[in-house]
Amino acid sequence: MLNSSLGPVPLQAYLVLASLLFCIGVWGLINSRNAVRVLMSIELMLNAVNINLMAFSSFLDGELIRGQVFAVFVITVAAAEAAVGLAILLSLYRNRVTVDMESFNLLRW
């Protein structure tokens, strides 16, 4: 047990879990062909970052819990991002009648 005063689960376990979640999100972000799934992958990555912040806040900064305040801000920004992203997706769908990421190559060189 690396930190017996805080219980049986060490900090490293939370960090490894968050790393796994982040990498799954990155893979999904690169490989999804449905635009909605891309947004879902972004949410997964934001959640991984939040787990990291909360773990550090609980294990290393238990007095001031600045990590929890940051997590609240990340949740706020994620909500705004989801709303705007899905609105962009809807207007994109109205213009191109598809959600395939491979067909959105207007800005590619």
Place this chain on the structure above:
Amino acid sequence: MTIAASTELICFALLGSVVIFGSLGVVLLSNIVYSAFLLGGVFMAVAGLYLLLNASFVAAAQVLVYVGAVNVLILFAIMLVNKKEDLIPIKGLRIRKLLSGGICAGLLALLIRVDITTPWSLPGPVPIGEEATVRIGEHLFTDYLLPFELASILLLMAMIGAIVLARRDVLGADIGTGDPVDQGLIEKTNTPLLIDKSST
């Protein structure tokens, strides 16, 4: 090991496996509706992890905002754009997937190595536990006041932006009288920006 400790360990293992397998399902399942519901499960499990980390307020906010708002929004978007379409096959897709999988595995190895080998300054101060909500409130109204107010402006901007982007096209003329309506200035009629080359 006491009962409390073993319970915490079991809870962590359970929630962690839900997070990992749920997110794998979100990324890999072919039906996107299943992915969206699994995403809700992942969000709930992450909220459970927050509870394990002495953060009841953020866990409640996670459930309210993510499961209650973001996930429902994603489900709505799926139902609005859910068209059965056969994706055009792309050359080298399998190689691309394998290559990006390799890169992600490398990133994962790097991150895990950093996680494990860094000497974290443990144990830190004792967590304040139930006082956390009070402490977050103090933070939000003292040293994090500026980000707090900026967050409200950001939410307002996002709300107006989402409405402007997603609203239906309005008619340039009144249907009854035929007079021009100035709402046509805000959004043009529904003409595609480009001719869709893939459909022709």
